[in-house]
Amino acid sequence: METAAADTLTTADHPAAPHLPLVQHDPWLAPYAAVIQHRLDRFHARKAEIVAQAGALTKYACRHQQLGLHYDARRRGYWLREWAPAAHALFAVGDFNEWDRGYTPLTRRDDGVWEVFLSEQTFPNLTPGSRYKLHVHAANGQRDRLPATVRRVVQDEHTKDFSAQIWRPEQPFQWTDQQFRINNYVKEPLIYEAHVGMALEEGRVGSWREFADQILPRIQEDGYNVVQLMAVAEHPYYGSFGYHVANFFAPSARFGTPEDLKYLINEAHRRGLAVVMDMVHSHSVKNEAEGLGNLDGSGGLYFHEGPRGQHPGWDSLLFDYGRPEVQQFLLSNLRYWLEEFHFDGFRFDGVTSMLYHHHGEGTAFTDYAQYFGPEADEDAILYLQLATALVRECKKSALLIAEDMSGMPGLARPVEEGGLGFGYRLAMGLPDYWIKTLKHQRDEDWSMGGLWHQLTNRRQGEKTVAYAESHDQALVGDKSLSHWLLDARIYSGMSRLQEADLLTARGVALHKLIRLVTLGAGGEAYMNFIGNEFGHPEWVDFPREGNSWSHHYARRQWSLADNPDLYFHSWLLFDRAMIQLERRTRFLAAPTQLLHADEDNKVLAFERAGLVFVFNFHPERSLSDYRFFAGQPGSYTLLLDSDQPEFGGYARIAADVKHFSLPDEHGTPFLSLYLPSRTAQVLQRGK
CATH class of the missing domain: 2.60.40.1180 (Golgi alpha-mannosidase II)
Known part of the structure; x- marks a missing residue:
């Protein structure tokens, strides 16, 4: 596909470009109007190709229906298909054929898709619950792999090996959320960012159903109206927070079954809560045994070949957004989660990394030219425009949030105006500001003008999600606001039964003020990370060798918030009061x-x-x-x-x-x- 030579375009190439609403809204964009128009032209051209090919963008996003394992009721068996154009041979292996790696070959089609029909008569052991894989012969040798669109992946307790598993419940999940409409419940998003696995107080991995039954009532009572779920798609390393995805169509089995996730979302809708998925299309895990990397031995396939396909900071693989099959795969992924699980939208992770060839690493964005020059990845920009357009076609009122620290103009403006189509962008500078302030400035040196500038320094006409802290600040290696404010007193000075010393009184007071001023002036939406509403006293550290595989820090101590004798409870009540104030007055x-x-x-x-x-x-x-x-x-x-x-x-x-x-x-x-x-x-x- 053509990539725009953005640095060579002028307004003479597109005389209508200055009339784009995005440019009219911000006159400083006038020198780059031709680039913005060219991006819009590329979007229209690509969408026209898709419509000509499939009839509609939504119909094009059907790769998950074509690839992978699908039951054919008429023929009584399963079709298994995989796109692997450079592979030499593919075989289906599993407990259904005693893991014989040469017994069940797939046949290659002209489009590079391999397929085989697995009849129940031939393979009577191929039943729901069966485990299977692909055995791939390619230039990089012979290896067992998981299908690209696999919908359920389970891990062996003893070998720790991941396998695909047939998941076909006898009774489909009975949804009862037909009357749920996002706009009826979410006027301004008040977002509760959460990780299901670490949501319990017990030192173990929590489940979808436990989150639904135990945590959703808390979120509802606190007044939040959106739940943002992290780590939904399957990832081999639990401690990655779900950001090193291997299987993009498989809900993580460590939290339960796909039906359990549906139960969670259905229950959230019953309580008037929208559910947004943390969507990771910015990169993928390197693990070849579990993920997509080098699936057909070509060195690329879903990803760029060579150094361009490697993220230097994340040790992961980077998608080739300009390849039509990759576009279709990722677009299909969005449609799948919206339709199969009734998600209400997505928070796109790592958008800055997608937008630029340098991925934003070591870059200070100080000039508009940086958004429209040769470092901008025009293929990624086109994909994001297609993605937001698709989501709107699937669910018009869906929430779309972009995690971007570069300040790309138009990121949260409609595509037809010259933007990228997101509804909101994260105010990533605010938590950094609070940490730097608490770390480096004395209280008496705080600048009110500087604070106001930080709170209101955002692109006009683009809605922003304000937050004082998120999961980034709660991880080991950083500190939450409560930790920065109270340090060791977070453990020893939180009893309300004794008079607070000066440091404790300071921390208790500033924790409330920081969160209220951020909510009050920082954006048009607000976000909180699970447990921070009551100043959770400990960081997040997932089980790993360095902590003897302990779950002690991968949990939330709700008992502290529920104890009226502790300041944690006071913080919870204040957070609840300020969130409910917004719900009543809609000041956002x-x-x-x-x-x-x-x-x-x-x-x-x-x-x-x-x-x-x-x-x-x-x-x-x-x-x-x-x-x-x-x-x-x-x-x-x-x-x-x-x-x-x-x-x-x-x-x-x-x-x-x-x-x-x-x-x-x-x-x-x-x-x-x-x-x-x-x-x-x-x-x-x-x-």
């Missing part, structure tokens, strides 16, 4: 207006949707009769106070006082409030 749907930034007193105030958020970050100074611009005249009622006793505060603010704005000498309305140190208040203007 409104723009923000800075009202006041006082560097000396460390006060920050802003307005959003008729709510006034006021923060006093000063470590010592409580401010009486503190006056600041109110934005609009009127009466103001306190809705949320971080200093309430149930939130671990000291009850220094009167909850029942109605505040009235007063005009200054110029007639400008101002509010006068008492602002205790390290507290936050949210007030609502009367109508």
